[in-house]
Amino acid sequence: MNESGGVGDLQAKLRAGIAALRAGDRARGRNLLLEVVAIDERIEPAWLWLAAALDDPADALAALDNALTLNPNNAPARERRDALRAQLGLAEPASPLPGPPAPPPVTPPTPAAPQTLAAQFAVDPDDDPLQCPYCGQSTAESETRCPHCRRSLLMPGRWQGGSYLYFLLILLGLNVQGALVQFALPWFVNLLRGPWVESILKWAQLGAGLTDVPWPALAVRVLLLFFVLVLFLTDSRFAFPSAALVLLVDVGVTGAAWALDLIPQPIALINLALSGSVLLISLAALFSQAIARERRFTQLDRKLFDANGYYQRGREYARAGLVALAAVHFQKAVTLQPRTAHFYKALGLAQLQLGRYAKARQALEAGQSCAPEDGGFARILETVEKRK
Numbered sequence: 339m340n341e342s343g344g345v346g347d348l349q350a351k352l353r354a355g356i357a358a359l360r361a362g363d364r365a366r367g368r369n370l371l372l373e374v375v376a377i378d379e380r381i382e383p384a385w386l387w388l389a390a391a392l393d394d395p396a397d398a399l400a401a402l403d404n405a406l407t408l409n410p411n412n413a414p415a416r417e418r419r420d421a422l423r424a425q426l427g428l429a430e431p432a433s434p435l436p437g438p439p440a441p442p443p444v445t446p447p448t449p450a451a452p453q454t455l456a457a458q459f460a461v462d463p464d465d466d467p468l469q470c471p472y473c474g475q476s477t478a479e480s481e482t483r484c485p486h487c488r489r490s491l492l493m494p495g496r497w498q499g500g501s502y503l504y505f506l507l508i509l510l511g512l513n514v515q516g517a518l519v520q521f522a523l524p525w526f527v528n529l530l531r532g533p534w535v536e537s538i539l540k541w542a543q544l545g546a547g548l549t550d551v552p553w554p555a556l557a558v559r560v561l562l563l564f565f566v567l568v569l570f571l572t573d574s575r576f577a578f579p580s581a582a583l584v585l586l587v588d589v590g591v592t593g594a595a596w597a598l599d600l601i602p603q604p605i606a607l608i609n610l611a612l613s614g615s616v617l618l619i620s621l622a623a624l625f626s627q628a629i630a631r632e633r634r635f636t637q638l639d640r641k642l643f644d645a646n647g648y649y650q651r652g653r654e655y656a657r658a659g660l661v662a663l664a665a666v667h668f669q670k671a672v673t674l675q676p677r678t679a680h681f682y683k684a685l686g687l688a689q690l691q692l693g694r695y696a697k698a699r700q701a702l703e704a705g706q707s708c709a710p711e712d713g714g715f716a717r718i719l720e721t722v723e724k725r726k
Contacts, residue, residue, distance in 0.1 A: 348377055349637060353467055356387055357479050367391050375404075382408045383465040383637075386415060395422055409673045413700055467637040471655075474662035474692040479633065489659075495632025499578075502623040506581065506616060507570055513612040514563045520605060521556040559588065578623045585617035636663050638670055645675035652684060661691045672701070679709035686718060695726045 355370030368391040374384040385405035389398045402419040406412060470477050475486040482492055562584050569577040589610060596606035642648050652667030668685035675681060682705025689698035699722050706715035 348374060348381070349467070349635065352381065352384055352387075352637075353479055353635065355384075355391075356466060356468060359387060359391055364391055379404065380408060382412070383467060386412075386465050389415075389418070395426055398422060399426065399428075409669070411669070411672055411676060411704070413697070467635040469636045469662055471634050471636045471660045471663035474636075474665070474694070482633070491634055492631040493634040495630045497627045497630040499623055499626065502578075502619055502626070503570065506619050506623075507567075509612055509616050509619070510563065510567050510570065510581070513609075513616060514560070514567055516608060516612060517556070517560045517563050520609075521553065521560050562588070578620050578627070581616060582620040582624060585613045585620060588613045589617055634663075636666055638666060642667075645671040645678065645681065648674065649681055649684065652688070656684070656688060661688050664688050665692065672704075677708055679705045679712060679715075681705070682708065683712075683714065683718070686715075686722075690718065690722055690725070693725075695722050698722050 351370050352374050355367045355374065358364075358367035358370060368388065371384050371388040371391060374381060375388060378384075382405050385401045385408070389401035389405070392398045392401060399419060399422045402415055402422065405415050406419060409415075466476065468477055468479055469475060470484040470487060470489070470491065472489045473484060473487040475484065477484055477486075477491065483490055566577070566581045566584050569580055574580075592601070592606055592609045592613065595601045596603065596610075601609075638648070639651055642651060648667045649671040652664040652671065655661075655667065656664035665685060665688035668681060668688055671678070671681045672685055682701045686698045686702035686705065689695075689701060699719060702715050702719050702722065706712070706719070709715070
């Protein structure tokens with residue numbers, strides 16, 4: 339695998355390629371999908387859609403073979419591959435991995451031009467990352483609400499807070515420096531006590547109150563502001579909440595101290611201006627984070643590595659009502675561990691909820707062959723037959 343390009347860019351290219359094919363721009367869709375498989379050859383939907391985008395039947399067959407290597411249990415892809423092989427007059431190879439019962443023989447189609455042949459083997463819409471993660475129906479990438487089930491297609495998204503962070507670092511840095519000056523200034527005043535110092539203090543309207551502020555309180559303020567600054571510099575996820583809390587306390591204490599004449603007015607105004615600005619920006623950033631949204635796509639979570647992980651994530655999605663997204667993860671679990679019966683049962687139930695009765699029956703029959711003693715498969719199969 340070539341490591342160029344991040345996962346997010348790769349998925350964006352996949353979606354753009356699919357959208358181009360659905361819009362009829364086959365050349366652009368084909369080029370984008372070729373870029374995807376060149377970077378990561380393990381993305382099954384890319385091979386499936388590429389098979390529909392290629393004009394040469396032999397190239398389309400190679401793409402389907404690659405998809406079936408990744409997921410030998412993809413019955414629609416296997417049927418399309420078998421029909422293509424029959425079209426090209428090729429013998430059927432043995433299946434590389436055990437899978438569910440073989441589909442019924444496919445009648446070879448009549449010869450067709452490459453463009454017609456590619457359209458005939460259009461990709462299975464269930465492999466489309468643009469399908470609604472709830473109901474599995476097709477959606478456009480620009481839609482924020484499914485036109486079929488009317489559920490929101492948005493989820494909490496990545497937050498871009500560069501401008502907030504830029505201004506916060508400037509103001510917080512000034513605030514820390516001001517706190518250090520306020521902490522050290524009484525010591526210098528006492529050390530350099532003289533007529534000229536008194537005149538400067540009088541001119542600045544600081545007066546005797548400057549030396550009356552307890553130095554432990556000033557030290558605590560310096561440490562708290564410096565702690566918040568370090569959180570921002572280390573990109574901690576607690577930086578904005580911590581800043582809001584610390585600066586809220588600082589503004590309250592400074593305001594109360596000013597009202598009680600415990601600190602001179604100029605210092606109070608400087609502290610309130612700096613701390614208040616940081617507080618307002620922190621609160622605005624927290625609000626911006628809370629409302630940040632991005633489109634949810636029906637695709638595998640890329641941070642999972644084993645069949646049980648995909649199965650557990652699928653269960654989480656199923657409990658949240660994201661049935662199509664759950665089915666994608668159950669299918670991956672089946673692919674990685676094809677002899678585990680309860681993976682098939684979960685996949686069959688998800689396909690049943692989505693109204694994909696043929697796929698539900700296929701998954702359930704495959705699971706039943708793995709665990710014939712489990713009567714649950716027969717009961718679910720009866721439900722599938724009733725709903726067909």
